[in-house]
Structures are given as C-alpha cells and as structure tokens.
Amino acid sequence: MDYRIKNRWALVGGASKGLGLGCARALAREGAHVVLVARGAPALEAAAAALRADPEVPAGTQVLTVAADITTPEGRAAALAVRGSAYDIVVTNAGGPPPGDFREWDREAWIRALDANMLTPIELIKATVDGMASRGFGRIVNITSGAVKAPNEILGLSNGARSGLTGFIAGLARNGKLVSAGVTINNLLPGAFDTDRLRTTLEGAAKKTGQSAEAVAESRRKTVPAGRFGEADEFGATCAFLCSAQAGYITGQNLLIDGGAYPGTF
Numbered sequence: 082m083d084y085r086i087k088n089r090w091a092l093v094g095g096a097s098k099g100l101g102l103g104c105a106r107a108l109a110r111e112g113a114h115v116v117l118v119a120r121g122a123p124a125l126e127a128a129a130a131a132l133r134a135d136p137e138v139p140a141g142t143q144v145l146t147v148a149a150d151i152t153t154p155e156g157r158a159a160a161l162a163v164r165g166s167a168y169d170i171v172v173t174n175a176g177g178p179p180p181g182d183f184r185e186w187d188r189e190a191w192i193r194a195l196d197a198n199m200l201t202p203i204e205l206i207k208a209t210v211d212g213m214a215s216r217g218f219g220r221i222v223n224i225t226s227g228a229v230k231a232p233n234e235i236l237g238l239s240n241g242a243r244s245g246l247t248g249f250i251a252g253l254a255r256n257g258k259l260v261s262a263g264v265t266i267n268n269l270l271p272g273a274f275d276t277d278r279l280r281t282t283l284e285g286a287a288k289k290t291g292q293s294a295e296a297v298a299e300s301r302r303k304t305v306p307a308g309r310f311g312e313a314d315e316f317g318a319t320c321a322f323l324c325s326a327q328a329g330y331i332t333g334q335n336l337l338i339d340g341g342a343y344p345g346t347f
C-alpha cells in the first residue's frame with residue numbers, strides 16, 4: 082500500500098537509536114523527508130548515514146540531523162527551525178525517566194520527567210499543529226509507554242508524566258478544528274522492545290538480583306505471549322501507518338504494541 086506521505090516533512094525525536102530510529106526509517110522508506118534529533122552527534126550521524134544508504138529509501142528523500150536535547154527550549158527551537166515549524170508529521174520521543182523509589186524523587190526529579198515526557202511533546206505540538214491545520218494535513222504520534230495502561234511501580238516518574246500527556250492528548254486530539262482540517266494525534270504505547278533502553282533495564286535488574294542479564298531477559302520474554310521482544314522496525318511500521326493518508330480517521334487513540342503482554346480487555 083502507498084501511504085501517500087512521499088515528500089511530507091517529518092520531525093522525529095530521539096531518533097539515533099531504538100524506537101525513534103525505527104519510526105524515522107519507516108517514514109523515510111515511504112519517501113517522507115525526515116529530520117532526526119538526538120543529543121549525541123556520532124550516533125545521530127551514523128543513523129542518518131544508514132538511512133541515506135538504505136536501498137528501501139526512495140531516491141531524493143532528505144535525511145537531515147539536529148544534534149540537540151529535545152527536552153530543552155533551545156533544542157526544540159533548533160529542531161523546529163529546520164522547517165520553520167512547517168512539519169507535516171511530528172513523532173515526539175525522548176529517553177524515559179529513570180526507575181526508582183518515589184521517596185527518593187525530589188521536585189527537580191519530577192520536573193525533569195515532566196519536561197521530557199509531558200511538556201516537550203506538548204511544546205512541539207503547540208509549535209506545529211496550527212500550521213498543519215492550515216495546510217490541511219498533519220500527523221502527531223507520541224511515543225509513550227505500555228506503563229500508561231499497566232503501570233510498573235518502579236517507573237513512577239514515567240507513569241505520572243506520561244499519564245499527564247495522555248490526558249492532555251485525549252482532549253486536544255478531538256478538537257474539531259484540528260481533526261476536520263486533517264490533523265490527527267495518537268499515542269503509541271510500546272511494551273518490551275529490543276533496544277538499548279531495554280538492555281540497560283535488564284542489566285540493572287540482573288545486577289540487583291545476581292542473575293545473568295540473559296536469565297533476566299529470558300524470564301521477561303516469558304511474560305510476553307509473543308515469546309519475544311518487539312523489533313524497532315515493527316514499531317516503526319505502525320507509526321508510519323498512523324502517519325499515512327489512509328489513517329486520517331484515527332485520532333485520540335492509545336495503541337499498545339506489546340506482543341499481547343497487557344492482560345486486559347480494554
């Protein structure tokens with residue numbers, strides 16, 4: 082299926098690795114021009130070079146980079162400046178907050194989590210949606226977490242910040258002026274995906290319990306009905322579909338991609 086997003090412009094946060102890169106790759110393979118944002122220039126440039134050399138990315142597709150911290154006003158300004166805020170697609174994403182005990186988190190820790198996982202997506206949306214509406218097409222996809230539906234106690238900073246974003250999006254995504262002008266806003270909720278973030282979490286758990294990282298990974302895999310971790314490209318494929326012309330009637334949704342791990346009916 083042709084997703085009809087060739088030559089659209091997409092901004093993708095946290096795009097040098099993991100799920101953000103999976104989304105950028107899938108969008109670029111559909112012929113959308115992509116602007117990749119990540120903090121570390123070497124990994125970012127390597128990711129961009131791989132996309133430019135990808136035989137499935139159509140010739141003429143632009144792959145640009147911005148080495149910046151998307152959670153800061155300066156970083157967002159640099160990312161938005163590439164297109165003068167005129168993006169057709171925005172995938173909001175940054176690293177998740179650290180795990181821990183809520184007794185150890187002070188106000189600063191909460192502000193950092195809220196900045197990264199709630200306020201940064203809201204600021205990016207604020208800067209881009211009205212322009213999208215005026216041009217008659219827009220897609221916002223927020224990478225949140227399966228923890229929004231099934232919270233994990235040690236990820237309290239993530240549970241709190243992402244729930245705030247989810248509540249905000251639930252209202253905005255149903256704004257008649259935006260939806261009738263072709264702008265949709267949806268959240269993608271990853272379960273366990275084979276990325277650096279998951280590997281670091283598993284290594285942390287291994288150290289705590291004295292097990293090997295592979296033993297911890299194996300018992301985690303057993304909690305997933307699919308019997309495996311997800312791949313970033315599977316995540317990216319779903320993101321590209323939500324950004325397609327065909328997905329114009331889908332807005333305000335929270336889509337879990339978790340290999341069946343969430344046990345509820347809704």
Ligand code: NAD
Binds near residue numbers: 100118276277
């Ligand atoms: P990852 O660590 O593999 O990749 C994160 C990417 O974001 C990297 O490119 C990194 O450079 C970039 N990044 C981090 N902070 C940034 C910042 N402030 N500014 C710009 N770029 C930044 O992580 P991932 O597994 O791809 O996770 C992406 C998001 O999904 C995270 O918020 C994570 O908490 C969430 N998540 C992941 C999983 C999983 O299993 N992988 C599960 C649930 C939720």
